[in-house]
Amino acid sequence: MKIDLTNIPSEGKKADFRLTPDWWRPDPDEDRIVGLEGPLSAWIKIYPAGKKIVVEGFLSTRLLLRCDRCLEPYSWDLSTDFRIYLSISPFKGELEVELSEDDLDLDFIDGNLLDPDQIIKEQIILNVPVKTLCTRECKGLCPICGCNLNMTRCSCSLRDKKSFH
Ligand SMILES: [Zn+2]
Ligand SMILES: [Zn+2]
Structure with a gap:
């Protein structure tokens, strides 16, 4: 389900997610992450703030990570909130919003549509430790x-x- 950014009411839009482990598609660039060990619950709220759009959210799940040293998978709990600011560039026409964000590659934006799945995926990747260890x-x-x-x-x-x- 994608969210149309040209049509956000001033009070915002909120969406809840409950994803099953098969939602995660293994990513060859992220081999630290084997997959989800349990369901993932998340919510995302999107609201306008001046010339910006704020994407706020929370996610919680149990991941299966691969240990850097022994290469065995191990469980790792993740609960995190996040906030992303999107700048709105001058309107092109009436409905088209141009978004920019310096720090992020905007994989989760497609035209005027925001893809919550992709935001959740990126937040998982951002939060996984660079050095994964099953135990110290x-x-x-x-x-x-x-x-x-x-x-x-x-x-x-x-x-x-x-x-x-
Ligand atoms: Zn040996
Ligand atoms: Zn290990």
Whole structure:
């Protein structure tokens, strides 16, 4: 469901979302995110503020992330609110609104239509840690045999492991 930005009443528009895990499409550029482990609930409110349009919202879900060290998926809870300001450039004609926002690539805007799914997706990506770790103590993979050192102890010698680095 897309929202027409040329038609926002002064009191704003609000939409609630409840998305199931299959909503998430794996993104090859974001391989830290395996997917959603549970449903995602969110709301978005859009309202005009002077020459800007404010997009305000909240989302909450449980994600499945991939650990940087051991490559195993682990659960990670995310609850975040967000606020995005869109500038309205001079009207082109009566209905067309031109939007600009320096800090963001406006993937979630298509003409005058705003795509809430895309906003939610971008907010998830923005909030996931750059360095994902299943636990602070994650031992990672053995650099020699590749086994997961959190689960097994391999027979590769410590000396060999060190010299590998
Ligand atoms: Zn790990
Ligand atoms: Zn090993």
